[in-house]
Amino acid sequence: MTVIEVAAGLIQRDGRYLIARRKAGVHLAGYWEFPGGKREGGESLEDCLRRELREELNVVVGIPLPYRIVRHEYPEKIVELHFFRCVIESGEAEALDCAELRWVLPEEFNQFTFPPADAVILESLQRDAIMESR
Numbered sequence: 001m002t003v004i005e006v007a008a009g010l011i012q013r014d015g016r017y018l019i020a021r022r023k024a025g026v027h028l029a030g031y032w033e034f035p036g037g038k039r040e041g042g043e044s045l046e047d048c049l050r051r052e053l054r055e056e057l058n059v060v061v062g063i064p065l066p067y068r069i070v071r072h073e074y075p076e077k078i079v080e081l082h083f084f085r086c087v088i089e090s091g092e093a094e095a096l097d098c099a100e101l102r103w104v105l106p107e108e109f110n111q112f113t114f115p116p117a118d119a120v121i122l123e124s125l126q127r128d129a130i131m132e133s134r
């Protein structure tokens with residue numbers, strides 16, 4: 001099975017992260033996720049992320065900082081998710097290509113259903129928040 005490369009943004013503001021709910025009719029419909037999408041030919045992962053965030057949210061982000069890479073096998077596909085930390089440089093996020101948007105604290109992540117691949121990232125961000133509050 002071919003591996004699908006995806007770039008996803010951990011967009012932080014005032015201790016909260018921007019999460020998006022996937023639209024009906026797509027892979028993992030209704031799940032909450034970190035905005036982003038598939039890399040297109042010739043594009044770097046950073047360029048991919050910035051394009052996806054423009055398309056999905058109509059925002060421009062500053063230089064994305066690599067956070068973690070997670071490879072996950074779904075029954076129908078293998079994804080390699082490249083998570084980047086970033087902040088919005090201009091624009092206010094709009095739900096252009098998702099069902100709903102929320103700014104949430106790491107301690108609230110458990111109230112939302114994320115794709116199984118995201119579990120390690122959610123735990124990691126929760127740990128970071130605890131460390132930063134010390």
Ligand SMILES: Nc1nc2c([nH]c(=O)n2[C@@H]2O[C@H](COP(=O)(O)OP(=O)(O)OP(=O)(O)O)[C@@H](O)[C@H]2O)c(=O)[nH]1
Pocket residue numbers: 006007008026027028032033034035036037038039052072079081115116117118
């Ligand atoms: N964006 C994003 N995708 C994720 C996350 N976790 C996860 O398993 N995925 C999976 O990675 C793939 C990302 O593709 P996508 O559907 O966002 O791709 P895209 O924006 O390019 O849309 P497209 O399907 O219209 O080309 C999906 O199969 C999705 O289920 C996540 O936190 N963020």
Ligand SMILES: [Mg+2]
Pocket residue numbers: 035036037038052056
């Ligand atoms: Mg997407």
